[in-house]
Amino acid sequence: MMMTTTSSVSKSGAAVGDGAFPVAAIRAEFPALKRMVNGHPLVYLDSSATTQKPRCVIDAVCGFYENYSANVHRGVHTLSQEATAAFEGARQSVREYVNAADNREIIFTRGTTDGVNLVANSWGRANLQAGDEILLSGMEHHSDIVPWQMVAKQTGAVVRVIPVTDAGELDLEAYESLLNERTKLVGCVHVSNAMGTINPVKMMVEKAHAVGALVLLDGAQALPHLRVDVRELDCDFYATSAHKWFGPTGVGFLYGRYDLLNGMDPWLGGGDMIKSVTFEETLYNDLPNKFEAGTPNIAGVIGMGAAIEFLQRVNVDAVAKYEGELLAYATKLLGEFEQIRLIGTAGNKASVLSFVMEGIHPHDIGTILDQQGIAVRTGHHCTQPLMERFGLAATARASLAMYNTKEDLDALAAGLKNVIKVFS
């Protein structure tokens, strides 16, 4: 079924032919959303941690194991050829979706963390020297901080930080003044997992390139909410994880500009990444295989391809508009609580609401909401430096996806009233 804002009717019969977002039809594709949790219908508000999976993704993963489980690139037999075709078909789908110029620019990884580590180790260790600067945003996930600290230690490069304003936006004046001829790489989240801030990455890429620095964007949180076009952004590297956008866990891709990837040595050695091996010398394979050592997560990659097709089918521009309405509604609802302080009030935001409640620990909020079937995340969201910036150890975070509804947000507000009751 094609899902656009003009579809006529959803599976549950909700009117969608008037331009309304077909959320009922979308929900019907996600088996887990029908679950009961602690005696209540599940209200899933933890999509920034990981999204639920639609039937098409589940079927793609199961279909591989049921019908053509075989290794890729190695076999002449039918099953191996089918597996290879599906695996490389996923690469083609990803390439087209993010508008990369060439399939060889799409490296399959274990996810965003793996993609960043690839760039840090393959590019960073070879290209950074003492005194060089790695400029990271103050709202980076630990996965875009720690690999760079490790490489900085090995090379003598230094990590510098773009400050974050009280609203949870990047201080762009500070960014410009931090950029200089020593800046070799800028690392920045496209969309902040902790606050939802959508960073002006296109402009940031332009400024970085003007001083000769490369840019690695962390796109873990962008694809479920926004259209991503790597050529339009003009970034050098773009790392993401499929599980954040309705695909399987433990798989993702790194986009890298062909000339850069081609000039980089691999950091993981093993099968499939070689052309020839003797005990004296190894000749590396061509892109993208050079960076895909060992048997990959074949089922995961095929599931990721199905997730890309799902994103294409639902029309992510309509998703962005719908989620914008949900975000406005949720912001208003939470604004009615005098005990709640929102962390992250950027003008350009994805549908993420991080908050603290006066006198109540975030973990208690999460536990009491769970008793009511409501799943939110509590903790530092792998952004401890950002938490420190706001003088906090943790927040509670409700993060929305295209399958959430205003009813979910009403349930959250009612749940939070119960939290207050417990503590009063």
Ligand SMILES: Cc1ncc(COP(=O)(O)O)c(C=O)c1O
């Ligand atoms: C912004 C951001 N970057 C990186 C990651 C790490 O993703 P993964 O654990 O899939 O490698 C996450 C996951 O929470 C994230 O939200």
